[in-house]
Amino acid sequence: MRPQDVIRFALGALGGSRLRTMLMLLAMSIGVGAVVVLTGVGEGARRYVVAEFASLGTNLIIVLPGRSETAGIGPASFLSETPRDLTLQDALALGRHPVVRRVAPISVGEAPVSWGRLAREAAVLGSTPELLEIRHWKMAAGRFLPEGNPERADAVCVVGAKIRRELFGGRQALGELVTLGDRRFRVIGVLASEGRSIGVDVEDLVVVPVASAQMLFNTNGLFRVLVEARGRGAIPAAKEHIERTMRKRHHGELDVTVITQDSVLATFDRILRSLTLTVAGIAAISLAVAGILIMNVMLIAVSQRTEEIGLLKALGARRREILALILTEAGMLSLIGAALGCMVGEMGNRGIQLFFPQIPTGTPLWAAASAVGIALATGLVFGILPARRASRLDPVQALSRK
Amino acid sequence: MIRLEGIRRVFRIGDQEVLALDDVSLAVAPGEYLSIMGPSGSGKSTLLNILGLLDRPTSGRYWLGGADVTELSEEEQARTRRERVGFVFQFFHLVPRLTAAQNIALPLVLAGIPPAERARRTEAMLRSMALSDRAGHRPDQLSGGQRQRAAIARAMIMEPAVLLADEPTGNLDSSSGAEAIGLLEALNAKGITLIVVTHDPEIGSRALRKIRLVDGRIALDSGAGGEAP
Numbered sequence: 001m002r003p004q005d006v007i008r009f010a011l012g013a014l015g016g017s018r019l020r021t022m023l024m025l026l027a028m029s030i031g032v033g034a035v036v037v038l039t040g041v042g043e044g045a046r047r048y049v050v051a052e053f054a055s056l057g058t059n060l061i062i063v064l065p066g067r068s069e070t071a072g073i074g075p076a077s078f079l080s081e082t083p084r085d086l087t088l089q090d091a092l093a094l095g096r097h098p099v100v101r102r103v104a105p106i107s108v109g110e111a112p113v114s115w116g117r118l119a120r121e122a123a124v125l126g127s128t129p130e131l132l133e134i135r136h137w138k139m140a141a142g143r144f145l146p147e148g149n150p151e152r153a154d155a156v157c158v159v160g161a162k163i164r165r166e167l168f169g170g171r172q173a174l175g176e177l178v179t180l181g182d183r184r185f186r187v188i189g190v191l192a193s194e195g196r197s198i199g200v201d202v203e204d205l206v207v208v209p210v211a212s213a214q215m216l217f218n219t220n221g222l223f224r225v226l227v228e229a230r231g232r233g234a235i236p237a238a239k240e241h242i243e244r245t246m247r248k249r250h251h252g253e254l255d256v257t258v259i260t261q262d263s264v265l266a267t268f269d270r271i272l273r274s275l276t277l278t279v280a281g282i283a284a285i286s287l288a289v290a291g292i293l294i295m296n297v298m299l300i301a302v303s304q305r306t307e308e309i310g311l312l313k314a315l316g317a318r319r320r321e322i323l324a325l326i327l328t329e330a331g332m333l334s335l336i337g338a339a340l341g342c343m344v345g346e347m348g349n350r351g352i353q354l355f356f357p358q359i360p361t362g363t364p365l366w367a368a369a370s371a372v373g374i375a376l377a378t379g380l381v382f383g384i385l386p387a388r389r390a391s392r393l394d395p396v397q398a399l400s401r402k
Numbered sequence: 403m404i405r406l407e408g409i410r411r412v413f414r415i416g417d418q419e420v421l422a423l424d425d426v427s428l429a430v431a432p433g434e435y436l437s438i439m440g441p442s443g444s445g446k447s448t449l450l451n452i453l454g455l456l457d458r459p460t461s462g463r464y465w466l467g468g469a470d471v472t473e474l475s476e477e478e479q480a481r482t483r484r485e486r487v488g489f490v491f492q493f494f495h496l497v498p499r500l501t502a503a504q505n506i507a508l509p510l511v512l513a514g515i516p517p518a519e520r521a522r523r524t525e526a527m528l529r530s531m532a533l534s535d536r537a538g539h540r541p542d543q544l545s546g547g548q549r550q551r552a553a554i555a556r557a558m559i560m561e562p563a564v565l566l567a568d569e570p571t572g573n574l575d576s577s578s579g580a581e582a583i584g585l586l587e588a589l590n591a592k593g594i595t596l597i598v599v600t601h602d603p604e605i606g607s608r609a610l611r612k613i614r615l616v617d618g619r620i621a622l623d624s625g626a627g628g629e630a631p
Binding site for chain 1: 477480483495497498499511513514
């Protein structure tokens with residue numbers, strides 16, 4: 001029997017019993033669709049996190065006050081119970097090295113911000129003009145913090161889009177004076193809304209010079225320091241420079257934590273990837289269930305079609321051909337089901353994207369391909385039993401009854 | 403053409419052994435017209451199945467067209483069946499989802515014959531069976547007589563040497579039955595060996611050679627001695 005004829009005959013048999021075919025296609029497409037959607041969401045979450053980290057800046061090294069590392073109890077651990085503050089001077093010292101392109105000290109807090117009779121709480125971020133470049137922010141209007149001595153507490157601020165909207169409504173914000181805590185600041189710029197970027201909602205932010213923020217919150221310490229290396233290759237050198245400088249400035253003790261963006265990214269990437277795999281594995285169970293369903297339904301189909309199979313034998317079909325026919329039928333079912341499942345899954349991905357536009361759902365090719373592969377494999381494996389039963393069928397008995 | 407020697411067929415039902423055929427020997431010359439009759443349970447169908455290579459004898463030997471086919475492998479038996487034997491069943495056994503033309507072409511499909519030649523042979527067969535205008539109809543759109551004609555066409559499409567008909571008129575009204583028998587006899591007249599198994603004495607008596615089976619044995623053979631190879 002020619003392969004084309006085998007396929008045509010199997011398709012004809014599938015078309016001959018619509019309900020059965022539809023049910024099996026449904027089961028298979030649900031299984032494959034589940035894999036496609038779940039891996040799509042997992043991959044979307046991973047891409048989201050990776051993009052978030054990338055939006056933090058490129059070639060970034062983050063310096064945090066305090067040492068978050070397990071160390072043995074030595075004399076030093078008793079002497080320095082609380083870590084020294086990370087100061088503005090520390091930050092400026094970190095900038096003085098050829099491998100460092102930019103440095104932005106960051107001080108954060110919450111303060112009430114008001115204009116006229118309108119007031120609300122806002123996140124206040126103190127930094128230097130370099131922050132704009134480091135975080136790739138964009139201005140909607142006006143300009144960012146002024147260049148100059150970072151230790152000067154200028155009474156100027158840059159507000160996020162949401163703050164501008166809620167305080168000023170349709171009116172001009174640039175040049176107005178807002179009250180931030182107990183001080184008045186002149187609005188010199190409005191940030192363009194770029195959505196969220198890890199922990200900070202740019203829309204809901206008031207940016208002031210770092211010295212002003214320190215004065216506002218009455219602290220010398222910085223929340224962290226962002227250091228941008230001159231290139232990807234310069235990151236280790238910059239990290240070393242940071243540790244050396246900090247040790248020198250803090251009396252030989254390294255009481256800051258230095259995180260490179262890459263390492264954080266790699267960790268998240270790994271965690272989310274394994275999460276995706278786990279979810280895909282769970283979804284694959286539904287594929288196996290679909291396979292078992294195919295087996296059951298094919299067994300029923302074989303017993304319903306004993307007459308036809310017996311006839312084929314009487315007309316000279318070999319056992320091998322009957323086997324091929326039934327297996328092709330099971331294979332076609334799972335293949336068509338898998339194709340439908342891919343479509344259903346892709347629609348699911350699009351649907352999710354409609355409701356959560358920030359998550360870039362997209363099924364990786366390997367996941368879709370292996371889902372189809374598993375579908376085909378289960379269809380064939382679970383098709384073997386019914387196919388063997390069909391091929392062993394006794395044509396005499398099959399044809400003698402009606 | 404056909405030679406059976408000491409064929410026995412024993413069925414095992416539970417722990418009971420049932421002897422369906424007991425030492426049947428038979429020789430059929432090419433182009434002969436045989437009827438096999440007998441009460442139910444006499445072994446008619448078993449004999450037909452063994453002749454059609456659908457069943458194997460428990461013991462004895464079977465030659466078809468000069469070759470010993472008793473010990474052929476499953477695969478070779480299937481091929482012999484496909485090429486040398488045509489079956490006509492009481493219940494037609496047409497595949498319900500296929501059209502008349504597709505049903506007739508089924509043996510050609512199984513034999514792996516290319517579509518162009520398939521179409522040509524099927525069309526010629528449809529014409530000779532006066533089914534051309536019914537080619538695209540499914541079995542449930544055909545009358546009983548047309549169904550049996552389609553079934554005979556399917557049995558003949560591989561140009562077999564032997565045509566085995568199991569109660570070919572059993573499911574037809576008398577005029578369709580007469581038509582079907584007429585068709586089979588016309589084929590026999592063209593040289594095909596025709597073996598008809600039937601209950602119906604009227605049909606059975608039309609054959610030139612009549613065999614009567616009782617309890618798995620040949621009780622009567624009107625043309626015994628026709629020992630042609």
